[in-house]
Amino acid sequence: MSNLVIVGTQWGDEGKGKIVDLLAEYSDVVVRFQGGNNAGHTMVVNGEQFISHLVPSGILQKKICIIGNGMVVDPGVLITEIDYLKEKGVKIDPEVLLISQKAHVIMPYHKAIDAAREGCGKSKKIGTTGRGIGPCYEDKAARRGIRFIDLLDEDFEKNVRAVTEEKNFYLQSFHKLDTIDVDQLIKDYDGFRKILAPYVADISVFLDNAVRKGNRILFEGAQGTHLDIDHGTYPYVTSSSTISGNACCGSGIGPKRIDSVIGIVKAYTTRVGEGPFPTELFDDTGDFLQKKGAEFGATTGRKRRCGWIDMVMIKNAVRLNSLTGLALTKLDVLGGLDEIRICTSYAYKNQRIEDFPVSLNVLGECEPVYETVAGWEEDISSVRNMEELPDNTRKYLKRIEELSETPIDLISVGPGRNETIMVNHPFK
Secondary structure (H helix, E strand, C coil), X not given: CCEEEEEECCCCCCCHHHHHHHHHHHCCEEEECCECCCCCEEEEECCEEEEECCCCHHHHHCCEEEECCCEEECHHHHHHHHHHHHHCCCCCCCCCEEEECCCEECCHHHHHHHHHHHHHCCCCCCCCCCCCHHHHHHHHHCCCCCEHHHHCCCCHHXXXXXXXXXXXXXXXXXXXXXXXXXXXHHHHXXXXXXXXXXXXXXXXXXXXXXXXXXXCEEEECCCCHHHCCCCCCCCCCCCCCCCCCHHHHCCCCCHHHCCEEEEEEECCEEECCCCCCCCECCCHHHHHHHHHCCCECCCCCCECEEECEEHHHHHHHHHHHCCCEEEEECHHHHCCCCEEEEEEEEEECCEEECCCXXXXXXXXXXXXXXXXXXXXXXXXXXXXXXXXXXXXXXXXHHHHHHHHCCCEEEEECCCECCCEEECCCCCC
């Protein structure tokens, strides 16, 4: 297999950063195809932690990394992240990091509008990160957005003044907030343009040439399947399409170029922000998972809600993404539990539901139907092959494969690169 897509199967935070970092060793190019700095990918190399929000996780493997057209980018945040990685000894220059000309630029008014909506109490709280992601995607759909190619254009100032006038009217008249200083905005973004211009390129052409040369391409998704704008728990979702099909749309490559899709599955379920969560735990076990798993958002620092693994969700993700394999993460966190529960279906008004409901009213009233398996006491963080895992651990993994009808290719038993069991190598 040469071209591989990595996606999350739950509500994000499944550990995609580590898996992308690990598999980037076997690829030539790594592409982020959606989202913005509302995502945070954590990687641990030789005991040192790295967190990226915009730069693809493959940067630590010294691969060519691409910010695709499906992303929305805050240029100030990107420059800060580049500087942060450079300070940690990571090489970043226009030879290894490319930004799509068609990627949209997050502007100060996007962040102001995002924060105003979440805090005003006039509409339903979604639980956004306040980074301006949603308002930027809105402008993209409304054909009022600013792309990187526009940032480099001589008409940039004229276009920005026109859009900012409209945004300021909205901020002042509806939210009663201070307006954006358009002169300062233009000055700041002129500085960003000078720094980032060398990184901007025609990514679709670049990727086509890479495929023709036989390069291996790894597509890195952000968030998770059930935060997808179309297929997630709407409206408690992100503003982009997080499923594997968007790897093509968000990077400018055709679907025939994709060879396989790996879905990242946390060994239990977590969620940040609002929205229904059928297997959420409010007891000591939930606290155990939250504390042992260090479940805090890499971007927001918010405590994650925790619950048992939900195979109704996972089967939904298998179908939506055409998953060819799974990568199970944080399996080590379950060590020490006497028993582990697996949600195999939902109970709703005396009915058994096997498929993930679209209606949030229905989902909110669903009770998980559990299957209980024995836990294990052993510390598995040093295990590197399946045969060394405790019997109960292997039974748990086998049941996940049976219920999802998808093989487990990788198992993460710790945050480090080497703390991984490679069952079936996705690139071999």
